[in-house]
Amino acid sequence: MPVQPYLFFDGKCEEALAFYRRALDAEIVMMMRWKDSPDPAACQQNPANTDKIMHAQFRVGGSEVMASDGNCGGQPKFEGFALSLTPPDAAAAERLFNALADGGQVRMPLSETFFSPRFGMVADRFGICWMVYVPQAEPAS
Numbered sequence: 765m766p767v768q769p770y771l772f773f774d775g776k777c778e779e780a781l782a783f784y785r786r787a788l789d790a791e792i793v794m795m796m797r798w799k800d801s802p803d804p805a806a807c808q809q810n811p812a813n814t815d816k817i818m819h820a821q822f823r824v825g826g827s828e829v830m831a832s833d834g835n836c837g838g839q840p841k842f843e844g845f846a847l848s849l850t851p852p853d854a855a856a857a858e859r860l861f862n863a864l865a866d867g868g869q870v871r872m873p874l875s876e877t878f879f880s881p882r883f884g885m886v887a888d889r890f891g892i893c894w895m896v897y898v899p900q901a902e903p904a905s
Contacts, residue, residue: 768827769847772834773890777817780831780890787863787888788824788849795820810836824849846885846893854898857882861896864888 773780784790799814816833823829829847834840851857861874861882867889874884874896882898 766828768830769845770830770832771842771892772832772840773817774834774840775813775816775836775838776840776890777820777831777833781817781820781822783889784822784824787866788860791823793821793823793828840891842891842893846895848895848897850897850899852898854882857884857896857898861886861894864894864896 771780781790781792781795785792796818797814798816798818801818813833813836816836818832820831821828822831849857849860851860857874861884865886865888869887870884871887871893872883872885874882877883880898880900882896884896885893886896887893
């Protein structure tokens with residue numbers, strides 16, 4: 765039974781999906797707008813949001829993340845968690861980290877640590893905190 769993150773972008777979901785497509789080579793698996801809901805009453809709550817994203821799913825590597833515009837209030841708040849990316853090498857880590865940092869905020873610069881050849885933390889332009897971590901190479905036997 766997988767555990768999947770579900771991110772509520774509060775009105776900026778489509779922008780976030782486009783950003784992750786560019787920054788992380790994310791694949792949009794599915795996307796449904798409120799106006800496409802099989803339940804006609806779904807759009808009656810707020811007709812101004814009919815073009816907003818009711819539900820989406822995107823894939824980064826082998827992981828899937830779900831997303832929505834939620835209540836479309838324009839003030840997404842992401843606290844108390846981070847998503848972790850594990851690229852295979854330092855070059856890939858640099859590329860991903862820099863892409864996520866574009867318009868975001870570096871919380872810990874990507875650098876060598878005692879536990880990783882590259883580790884860093886960045887909050888992207890939507891406020892999602894990402895940890896980029898390259899695993900240590902296994903010692904040769």
